[in-house]
Amino acid sequence: MNYPFENDTERIEKRIAEKSVFSEKNRTFLIRVIILIAAFLLSFSGILLCNATLSTQQIAHVNNTTEAVGTVLGIVIVLLCTAGLAVKNILYVSVLQRVHEFAQLRAIGATYQQIKSVVKKERDKIAKPCIVLGTVIGFLVNIVLPLHFYWIPSIVCAVISGIFIWIITALAFQAPAKMAASTSPIEAQHTQATNYFRSVGAKRKLTPIRIGWMYCRANRKKAAYTFLSLIMSGILMFGVFSILNAINPERLASQPYQGNSDVFVLLNSTADEESTYDLMKSTPFTEEQKQKLYNISGVKDVYELYMLDGILTNSEGEKFELSIENAVNPETFKNEIVEGMQPSHELQNGAIPVAINRQSPYYQKLNMQLQVGDYLPYIIDTGYGQKDVALVVSGFVENSDTGLVIYTSGENMKSLSEMNCTLAWYICLDDNGKDVATEIIKEIFIDDDRVDVSVLADDVMALEDYFHNAKVIITVLVVLISLFSFINMLNTSITNAIARRHDYALLEATGMTKLQLRKVQQSESFIYLVGSFIGSCILGIPIGLLLCTQISKIPGLSYFEYHFPVLFVFLYLAAVVMVYHVVSVYQKKSLQQHSIIERIRTIG
Structure with a gap:
């Protein structure tokens, strides 16, 4: 005799899975929404961080790859703990409701592995289309953002994001699948009756809250x-x-504006050294142009930034390409010195005094523990040849917002260079007439494609608009993710109300009023929601503070300043109250839908 599940049952398992996906529409819809949002969020954030990291490396010469990877892994862990738990909880409740179905399958010969295979096929049917769709949407949204888009790294990030979401989904399905496969065909056919009150002592009073x-x-x-x-x-x-x-x-906008400037004019060069040097040799930064700036009403100061490329050799003989620049504003740079003194224009024993930026990631790569007074061999590109010079450390600064390692005085830069090595002009303006002065400066350089003019006020406005839009998008995504949990709560309350109709009817038959039964249900919901709100505050507030503190230490991200999110706390509390009200309304209607007799006849 052949049992239905004795031979190759691939097609049967697939049909059972498809039937389950189609019949349990609410469960399927909730899980698909959660997986779709999770896939979109991970794909979107992963690609965005990848592009931002590559742009930062090319523009600011700051390597923050490790921090970006850590952030993405953090997002993966959060999604595992939110979306993963949400899917797992919904499936867990679904398996509890289908215990008789799995028992029947076991009774007609289905094995442990075959029932697990049925649940896994349900997973494939539900999850795969949502993962692909969510990942593609995240990819497309990054394309339309006003940021430089790197195609190949973005495609790789999208694929990796899809794999991570698949792993999260597989882990979420694993425990419910084992639970379904472990169902006993004999025990599950009996009435599922639980004595909730067996631990209550004889002298203790049963109140709605205690129940x-x-x-x-x-x-x-x-x-x-x-x-x-x-x-x-x-x-x-x-x-x-x-x-x-x-x-x-x-x-954030003021980071590239050195010397407390309001406007800066920068050579319109690429990252290519030859391009920058070619522009310097036909420099737009002439004394005539500088005098034009000083003649503008409202212009207080014009600071010059000089830059030359060079090669530094460490104590182990390793060579590193490091640029050298001058301190734009000696007065403000003096305040940045944390050890020693700022470099002077006078040589020390034939060596050029320099200040070293210890917080630059490129300094860490030197594998050198420099001290004030140390000498360094340096080969400098003067514009028309290379020159061996000696550098002496006169002081240290700690600025993680730039990758630059070596600073010296403007006079030293001029003496080293065989060309006009001006890279930028930083212009400080009076508050009165700032707008008019800015427009005149733009007019001076409007026809010169060798330079770009940047205005602090314009950059601030653009960033405020950008972050406003980003905050709206991220807020919507976070709210959607948080809905996973409230959906869990609603799903749990609905299934509890259905599963406990029999118990509620017995309690009502023994004298408990509908108002008391509602208090029983409300007290359970209150424990979940208020308990989770308190737990979220206890853990979430210090975690938020820690995150902001750690992010502010990442090179280029010192503009993060922690402020307690007062508005969010009130909104979160309002959301908890709203969900509590929605659950209470549903539970009230559920009690009124059936009579006591009908509910007593219900098999739990």
Whole structure:
């Protein structure tokens, strides 16, 4: 005799999985929405960070690859703990509701592996299209953003994002699949009756609140999933909104404006050394142009930035290509010196005094522990040849917002160079008439394609608009992710209301009023929501502070300043109250839909 599940059952397993996906529309829809949003978020954020990191390396010469990878891994962990838990909880409840179905399959000969295979085929049917769609949408959104887009790295990031989401989904399905496959065909056919009140002492009074607490503790695994999902979503929101609240667009925009300047004029060169040097040899930064600037009403100072390329050799004989620049504003640069003194224009024993930036990532690569007074061999490109010079360390600065390592005085730069090595002019303006002066400066250089003119006020406005739009997008994404948990909560409440109709009817038959039954249900929801809110605050607030503190230490990201997200806390509390109200309304209607007799006849 051949049992239905004795031979190759691939097609049967597939048909059962398809039927389950089609019949459980609510479960399927919730899981698909969660996976789609998770795939989009990881793809979008991963590609965005990849492009931002590559742009930072090429423009600011700051290598923050490690930090970017760490951020992406952090997002993966958060999604695992939010989206993964949400999917797992919904599936867990679904398996509890289908326990008789799995028991019947076991009774007619289905093996442990075959039932696991059915659940896995459900996973493939539900998850694969959503992962592909979410990843593609995240890729397309990055294309339309006003940032430089790197195609090959972005495609690689999209593929990796899809793989990570698949791993998260597979992990979420694993435990429910094992639970379904482990169903006993004999025990599951019996009435599922749980004595929730067996631990209550004879002298203790059963109140609606105590009964609600017992129901909450009855299935501790399901309660733990719901609590974890709600708390992790709260932590995610605290972390994200703390970061969004910490961004200071004005401070970010002012990073390239040295010497407290309002406008800077920069050579319009590429990262290619020859391109920069060619422009310097036919420099637009002439004394005549400089005098024009000083003749403009409102112009206070014009600071010059000089730059030359060179090669530094460390104590082990390794050579490193490092540029040398002057301190643009000696007065403000003096305040940046943390050890020693700022470099003077006078040679020390034939060596050029320099200040070293210890926070530059390129300094770390030198594998040198420099001290004040140390000498360094340096080969400098003067514009028309190379020249061996000696550098002496006169002091140290610690600026993580730039990759530059070596500073010296403007006089030293002029003496070393055989050309006009001016890279930029930084222009300081009076507050009165600043707009008029800015327009005149733009007019002076409007026909000169050798330079770019940047205005601090314009950059601040552009960044404020950009971050406003980014905050809206990220806020929507975070709210959608957080909905995973509230969907879990609603799903748990709905299934509890259905599963406990029989219990509620018995309690009502023994004298408990509908108002008391509603208190039982409300107390359970109150424990979940208020408990998770308190847990989210206890864990989320310090995590938000820690995140902002650590991010501000990343090269180029010192513009992050932590501010307590007061508005978010109130909005989060309002959301908790709203969800509590929605759940209470549903539970009230559920009690009124069936009579006591109908509910007593219900098999739990």
